[in-house]
């Protein structure tokens with residue numbers, strides 16, 4: 553997404569990212585926030601659905617806890633499949649805390665995130681492009697003005713991953 557936006561001259565009211573940012577290093581996440589900020593119109597919103605570490609949780613403790621939770625709660629996988637899933641998580645996931653995401657976002661010209669929803673480590677966060685003509689309006693209001701079509705697209709693209717992650721609820 554960062555590469556796409558870097559070469560993109562179009563400006564957007566909404567940028568949406570789902571379960572991908574946590575694969576990037578902290579520096580790379582900062583670059584994504586910079587490109588998102590540059591690409592949003594004043595008053596625009598960056599909606600992020602992603603894995604986020606608890607503030608008091610180290611990276612290693614998070615990976616351990618996430619794998620423990622999956623092993624305990626996800627009953628549809630064989631031990632071999634679960635080993636593959638945990639290998640993928642421990643080898644590829646670099647989730648940040650909300651505070652780190654907020655620091656990187658504000659350094660890039662976005663607002664600190666407003667929580668939209670959360671289940672365990674899975675967060676939906678809204679970052680606003682500021683300052684802008686709508687900066688005085690809350691992010692939830694700005695989100696509520698996003699067209700039904702776009703919201704439906706976001707819902708469908710997130711639903712399968714969200715259901716998969718929360719299937720044990």
Ligand SMILES: C[S@@+](CC[C@H](N)C(=O)[O-])C[C@H]1O[C@@H](n2cnc3c(N)ncnc32)[C@H](O)[C@@H]1O
Pocket residue numbers: 553569570571572573575576709710713
């Ligand atoms: C868990 S999938 C999420 C797919 C989809 N966005 C969704 O929500 O269903 C993670 C995505 O991150 C992408 N990804 C992983 N590492 C990446 C990287 N270093 N740069 C860009 N994309 C990456 C993968 O290609 C994959 O599409």
